[in-house]
Every structure is written in C-alpha cells, then in structure tokens.
Amino acid sequence: MVERVGILVVAYGSRASAVIDALSRSENYDTHFYIADRQRNPFNLRHAEEHVVIPDLDVSSIRDFVDANKDRIDFGICCPEGPIIAGVRDVVERDTGVPMICPTKRYAIEASKASQRLLLAECCPEANPRFKIFQRSEYGSEAALKDAIRSFLDELDSEVAVKPDKPAAGKGVGVWGDHFSNREQLFEHFKSIFESGSDVIIEEKLEGEESSFQAFCDGRNLVPVPDTRDYKRAFDYDMGQNTGGMGSYKDTGDWLPFMDRRDREDEVRIVQKIFNALRGDGNNDELRGMPFYVAFMHTREGAKILEINSRPGDPEIQNVLPVLRSDPVELCFSMIEGNLSPSKLECEAKATVVTYAVPMDYGGYRESYGGDRKVDLSGLYRLKEKYGDDLRVYPGSMELRADGNTYALGSRTVCTVGIGASIEDARAISLDGIRHIDGALWNRWDIGAPHYIARSIQRMKELRMRS
Ligand code: AMP
Ligand code: GLY
Numbered sequence: 159m160v161e162r163v164g165i166l167v168v169a170y171g172s173r174a175s176a177v178i179d180a181l182s183r184s185e186n187y188d189t190h191f192y193i194a195d196r197q198r199n200p201f202n203l204r205h206a207e208e209h210v211v212i213p214d215l216d217v218s219s220i221r222d223f224v225d226a227n228k229d230r231i232d233f234g235i236c237c238p239e240g241p242i243i244a245g246v247r248d249v250v251e252r253d254t255g256v257p258m259i260c261p262t263k264r265y266a267i268e269a270s271k272a273s274q275r276l277l278l279a280e281c282c283p284e285a286n287p288r289f290k291i292f293q294r295s296e297y298g299s300e301a302a303l304k305d306a307i308r309s310f311l312d313e314l315d316s317e318v319a320v321k322p323d324k325p326a327a328g329k330g331v332g333v334w335g336d337h338f339s340n341r342e343q344l345f346e347h348f349k350s351i352f353e354s355g356s357d358v359i360i361e362e363k364l365e366g367e368e369s370s371f372q373a374f375c376d377g378r379n380l381v382p383v384p385d386t387r388d389y390k391r392a393f394d395y396d397m398g399q400n401t402g403g404m405g406s407y408k409d410t411g412d413w414l415p416f417m418d419r420r421d422r423e424d425e426v427r428i429v430q431k432i433f434n435a436l437r438g439d440g441n442n443d444e445l446r447g448m449p450f451y452v453a454f455m456h457t458r459e460g461a462k463i464l465e466i467n468s469r470p471g472d473p474e475i476q477n478v479l480p481v482l483r484s485d486p487v488e489l490c491f492s493m494i495e496g497n498l499s500p501s502k503l504e505c506e507a508k509a510t511v512v513t514y515a516v517p518m519d520y521g522g523y524r525e526s527y528g529g530d531r532k533v534d535l536s537g538l539y540r541l542k543e544k545y546g547d548d549l550r551v552y553p554g555s556m557e558l559r560a561d562g563n564t565y566a567l568g569s570r571t572v573c574t575v576g577i578g579a580s581i582e583d584a585r586a587i588s589l590d591g592i593r594h595i596d597g598a599l600w601n602r603w604d605i606g607a608p609h610y611i612a613r614s615i616q617r618m619k620e621l622r623m624r625s
Contacts, residue, residue, distance in 0.1 A: 160186060160187055160188045161187055163187040163188065163189055163190070164191075164207075164231040165189060165190070165192065165231065165235065165487075166192045166194065166227075166250075166256065167192070167193050167202075167237070168215060168234065168235070168237060168241055169195045169202055169237060170237055170238035170240075171472050171554040171555060171569065171570060172473065172553065173470060173476060174195075175199065175202065175553055175554070176550070176552050177235060177470075177479065178193070178201070179201075179205075179479070179480070179552070180480070180486045181487055182205060183486070184487040186485050187487040190207045191205050191208075192206070192207060192208045192209075192224070193208070193209045194219075194223050195209060196211070197567060199556065199558075200556065200564050201552065208223075208227055210223045215238065216241075217241055217244045217245060217250075218249070220246055220249075221249050221250050225253065228256055233258070233491075233494055234250060234256055235258070236447075236469070237469060237470060238469065242260045242261060242263075242468055243269045243325070243468075245262070246258065257494045258446075258447075259447045259490055259493055259494065260446070260448075260468070261444060261468050262444040265442075265445050265449055265468070267449070268325050268465075268468040268469070269468075271323050271324075271325075271465060275289045276291075277432065277435065277436075281431050281434070284460065285462050286462070286463065287363075287364055288314065288362040290359070291357060292306065292352075292357060292358045292359070294355075294357055308341070311341060311360075314363075316334055316344075317335070318333075318334050318344075318363050319333045319334070319360070320332045320344060320348055320360050321351075321360075322356040322357075322359075323358065323359060324355075324357075325467075326356075330351055332347040334363050335363070337399075364457050364462050364464070365455075365457060366455045366456045366458070366462075367416050367455070367456050368387065368388065368453060368454065368455055368456075368464065369386070369413075369417065369421075370386045370406070370452070370471050370474045371425045371429060371451070371453075372448055372450075372451045372452075372470060372471060372475065372478070373429060374448060374489065374503060375493070375498070376443065376496045377442045377444065378496055378498070379498045380429065380433050381498055381502065382425075382429070383503065384408055384409075384411065384412045384478060384505060385413050385417065385422065385425070386414075386477045387406055387408075387414055388406045388473065389406060389602060389604075389605050390404070392404065392522055392523065394602050394604045398522055398523075401521045402472065402569065403474070404516070405573070405601070405602055405605030406471075406473045406474050406476070407477065407509070407511045407585070407606035408478065408509060408511075408581075410507045410580070411507065414614075415611050416614040416615045416617070425452070428463070432450060433450065441496060443496060447468075448468070448469055448475075449468050450466060451470060451474070452465075453467075456618060458621040458622060473573055476512045476573060478510075480547075481506040481508045481510060482503070482504075483504040484502050484504045489502050489503060508577050508584070509578055509580050509583065509606075510576065510584050511584040511588040511605055512573050512574070512605070513573060513585075513588045513589060513601055514554075514570045514573045514601060515572050515573070515599040515600070515601045516570050516599060516600060516601065517531065517566040517568065517571055517598070517599060518598055518599070518600065520568070520569065527598070529598055531565045531598070532563050532564070533564050533572070534563070534595075534596040535551060535553065535596075537596055538572075538574070540594070545587050545591075548576065548578065549574065549575070549577075550577070551574055551575075552573050552574075552575065553571070554569065554570045555569035566598075571599055572595065574589075574591030575588060576591065585605065585606040585607065588605070588606075589603065
C-alpha cells in the first residue's frame with residue numbers, strides 16, 4: 159500500500175514545477191500538493207490539491223495557507239530565496255508545526271554577499287577572491303567614496319567585479335571588461351547599486367570556467383548532487399546582460415567536461431569546510447534543505463567561490479531532479495529525520511540540457527514589447543509522444559487566465575529539459591522542444607553546444623598551463 163503524503167510547495171518559476179514533477183513520480187508515496195504560488199502557473203494548478211496565489215510570497219500569507227491545511231500536510235519545501243530569507247521556515251514551523259525543507263532565517267547566508275565573503279575569509283580563505291565591502295553608512299561624500307574605490311581599483315589593476323550585497327539573482331553584478339571598460343562607467347554601476355539601497359562589494363575579477371555545485375543537507379550530512387553549468391548571460395556567445403540563467407547542462411557523471419575529479423573534490427572539500435564552520439561539532443538541523451548551492455569559478459589557482467545561495471538553483475536543479483533514481487519523497491523525509499546519506503540520492507548516468515524560453519522584454523532583448531503574450535504549449539506537450547520522459551516541460555513565469563489560455567509574464571516563461579546518453583543528445587531534445595512552443599518568446603541556442611563546451615575545455619587547459 160502506498161502511503162499518502164501531503165506536501166506544501168512554495169513555488170516560484172520552473173524550478174518548482176520540476177520539484178513537483180519529481181515528487182509526483184514517487185513510487186512509494188501517493189503525493190498531494192498544497193501550492194503557494196506567485197501566479198496561476200498552469201503546471202502547478204494541474205498538480206495541486208489546494209492552490210493559492212500569493213503574488214509577493216509573503217511569509218504570513220504562506221503561514222495562513224499552511225495553517226488552514228496543516229492536518230493534511232506532512233512537510234513543506236520552499237524553492238525561492240525571498241521567503242527563506244524572510245524566515246518562512248521559522249514562522250511556519252513555529253505556528254503550524256509543519257516541518258520545512260529549507261534553512262532557517264539565521265542560516266539563509268544568501269541574504270548577504272558581504273557576510274559570505276567574511277565567512278569564507280574565516281573558514282576557507284583559499285576560495286575567496288580579494289574583496290572590499292563598501293557600506294552606505296561609511297561614506298559622507300561622493301568624493302570620499304570615489305577615493306576609496308579608486309585606491310582599491312589601483313590595487314587590483316581595475317580587474318574587478320562589482321556586486322550588490324543583497325541577492326539580485328545575478329542581475330546586479332557588473333564585471334570589468336564585460337559590463338564596463340572605464341572607471342567612470344564602473345562608478346555609475348556602483349552608484350546605481352548604492353542608490354537601490356544595498357551595500358556594495360568590489361572583488362577581484364576571476365578568470366576561469368563556472369560550475370554550479372548543489373548539495374542536500376539534513377544538518378548532519380551534506381550530500382552533493384552532480385555539477386551543472388549555468389548560462390547567465392542573455393545571448394549566445396555569452397553576450398548581453400546577466401540574467402537569472404538562460405539554461406544549463408549536466409554531463410553523465412558528477413562533474414563537467416572541462417573539470418576533472420580533483421576539481422570536483424576541491425568543491426566538495428570547500429563546501430564541507432563552510433558546512434563544518436556553520437554546523438559546529440555536531441548536528442545543526444537549521445541547515446536543512448539546500449543551504450549551499452555554490453557558484454564556483456575554476457581558476458588557474460583552483461576553485462574560487464562567486465557566491466553562495468541557500469536554495470536549489472534555477473535552472474540548475476531542473477538538470478538533476480528528472481534523473482533522480484532514488485525516491486524523492488524518501489529523500490525529503492531523510493532530510494527532516496536527519497538520516498540523509500549518499501544512498502538516498504542516486505542519479506541515472508544521463509546528461510541533461512535545460513533551455514529557457516523567455517519573453518521579448520526579458521534580458522535586454524527588447525526595451526519593451528506591446529504584442530500578444532499568449533503562449534501555447536500544446537505542440538510541445540504533443541512532442542512528448544516522441545520523446546516520452548526524455549523531454550520534460552516546466553512552465554515558469556506564465557499564467558492560466560479565465561479565457562483558458564496561458565500567457566507569459568515578466569520573467570523566464572518555460573523551460574524544456576532534454577535527457578540523453580550525451581550532452582549533445584540531451585540538447586537536441588531540449589531544442590526540439592523549444593521549437594514546438596507557439597508564442598512570442600526567445601531563447602539561447604547554444605546551451606550545452608559542442609563549440610561552447612570545447613571552448614571551456616580549451617580555456618581551462620590554457621589556464622592550467624599558465625599556473
Ligand atoms: P553572482 O550573482 O555573484 O553569482 O554573479 C553573477 C555572475 O557574474 C557570475 O555567474 C559570473 O559570471 C559573474 N561574476 C561574479 N563575480 C565575479 C568575479 N569575481 N569575477 C568574474 N566574474 C564574476
Ligand atoms: N541560476 C542562478 C540562480 O538560481 O540563482
């Protein structure tokens with residue numbers, strides 16, 4: 159007899175659809191979903207026993223929704239960072255008794271990039287670039303601020319990245335040579351962050367290849383999932399501004415084609431150090447969930463950390479969940495019960511490619527778009543007859559309206575996940591999916607492309623030769 163399980167999902171974007179899809183495939187549990195959603199996401203609506211729209215995902219509204227359904231909910235998962243940082247776990251657990259899979263507010267280290275740098279300086283300085291934190295309260299005049307910036311830029315030969323302290327999903331980061339090429343432009347970028355109300359970090363520009371490292375955690379054990387590569391820039395050839403992520407790929411094993419076993423071991427070692435520093439001697443179940451989704455840059459001096467997030471990556475988790483071999487509900491219970499182990503997280507040896515289709519006014523593609531936002535996924539779903547489960551369709555920032563049609567909202571609309579024996583096979587499926595979407599959307603065509611991967615391999619080889 160399969161056991162009934164009620165699951166709260168705090169949803170934002172395609173990532174939540176992927177979580178719900180994975181859990182709904184459990185063979186050992188009969189899953190029922192209670193979904194707190196930003197909008198009427200068509201996938202989530204289809205899967206929900208109860209569905210509520212909370213546009214800003216504010217914590218007290220989530221708590222009220224859980225409270226009204228708590229007798230039928232066994233545990234909750236929060237996908238986006240906003241409610242985690244605002245303390246959704248603390249509030250829901252305190253007021254309803256429903257255990258949440260995400261870190262507590264105290265351990266949402268994603269909340270501040272400055273604190274991350276200070277933490278790393280203590281527990282693994284080798285993974286930190288040189289950095290300086292500029293606090294808004296510290297500088298009385300623009301001249302004093304400019305002086306302080308200038309002297310730090312002199313130290314680093316201007317080769318820097320400028321980032322907001324507050325999380326901005328990669329979007330507020332400016333990199334020398336990519337986003338600005340003189341100090342005046344850099345200062346303008348800096349000022350725009352200050353004016354938005356955030357402190358600023360200026361750090362050494364890291365040269366290398368990026369990987370995304372994610373790990374599940376029960377507070378006692380850290381169980382890493384295979385590495386993925388996110389494509390942050392809006393356009394092909396890594397042109398355009400940073401976005402939340404236009405797509406991502408995963409190889410058949412635990413690391414990426416431009417990495418080797420040692421790089422992966424370095425990542426695990428570094429993240430374990432961070433975990434140990436926060437966990438203390440024993441168990442700290444406040445770190446439950448995915449407290450360390452770490453963006454690494456593999457440089458000629460080894461792996462360095464770009465940033466740490468306290469939740470699954472979007473789109474990176476969509477590369478992993480569709481190839482999970484272990485029971486996903488059991489994985490969740492093991493995080494709550496504190497008996498997580500590598501055996502709870504077996505993945506198929508398959509490659510996956512995620513491609514996002516986004517609206518015309520996303521990522522700097524168009525200044526504005528006044529046309530129809532209707533998106534019809536029926537052709538894409540029909541394509542599943544050809545590919546079966548090797549094609550997954552995860553609607554994100556789109557909504558079902560009263561006229562029965564679905565419409566793109568402002569952020570990443572829908573992603574297609576291709577699953578195959580190689581990255582190339584997976585990519586072909588993902589892109590075939592993209593071509594079957596009917597709507598005014600656009601996408602990158604080079605996610606996981608052979609020329610892109612060959613360039614990463616070559617770059618890494620050249621960097622290592624220089625060391
Ligand atoms: P973050 O939000 O900190 O992950 O930054 C978003 C993107 O900006 C990263 O994926 C990198 O491509 C780039 N970036 C961030 N920090 C640096 C850095 N120190 N050096 C070079 N590129 C960076
Ligand atoms: N893929 C970037 C993020 O989830 O923050």
